[in-house]
Amino acid sequence: MRRAMRWGALLGRMTVGIAVMLMLLACQSGPQMLSAPVTGYNHTSAVINRFSVNGAGGPNIGPNEGGGKQVCCGALPRHWSSDLKVTVEWEKDPNTGESTNWPPLGTDAYREAYRKHAAKYTQHRAVVDIPQYGEKVCALQVHFLPCDQVRVSTTCYTPSNPNYPDREYFQMKESAACPVL
Template identity: 60%
Template sequence: MLPTSVTGYNHTSAAINRFTVNGAVGPNIGPHQGGGSEVCCGVIPRVWTPGLRAIVEWEADPNSKLSTKWPPLGTDAFRAELKKHAAKYTHHIVTVDIPRYEVAGSLKVHFLPCDQVRVSADNIKRGEPDYPYNFPLNMEEPKACLGS
């Protein structure tokens, strides 16, 4: 097993307040952001094996822009507003396949519309032609997701 950094890419309009991949903590990510902040350390096998999977757990704030009109920080009114706002956070957990890699690299987690997630563990950077998940950060979100 190799220690590796964890980074995330949020292709949605919700804020990712926190996430883990196989228990390793990743950074919080604003809407349509990612890649700039890495956290250490996750672990991956030096050699990819068939059936390699990741468990991703995350909390999302679907209304992250609402906090701009809140009462002053530290006040009882602020705490009450935060409690009401946090009640709308969504919590998710999924297990996803990690695609084959030739050279082990960092854990990269992509949050997509409709609570879909993709994880790579290769040594290829986002944006390079061989990277498996070159999705735009500002993905169009459907009005309704299949299965919802």
């Protein structure tokens, strides 16, 4: 009986020792992913009702607006690779001025007007390259461009900084017709 108790105590200490060793090893390996807030910039005349980057949601963005709201959090691998891509999905309201003369909120007439308006929303999806980044990712910045194009950046700069890499997007003009792809 005593021998069985000694073996039990020894096994108990070994189990605790193995668990502590595994925890220390896990701490030394470090996280494999980096988290970053998601923010968006809309360079179009449509409303972006919602968007996501690999499932991490982004805020609603009015026409030719953005940058003011961030949502937490997107994730990227700690180490960049040349084949790194993200999936951006978004819903667009192409008829932004249509809702100015609606019936009173909460009425059946309002709900019917909204249903007809929402039926015109369009759904989009794009797989986008991620430009090279270093050890620090400050934000996943999503740029919605004319003709349903989208680009993603991980820069730590804001658009007001002269070193911001995506300044040209703010100079883009929407064309009357988009090329057929």
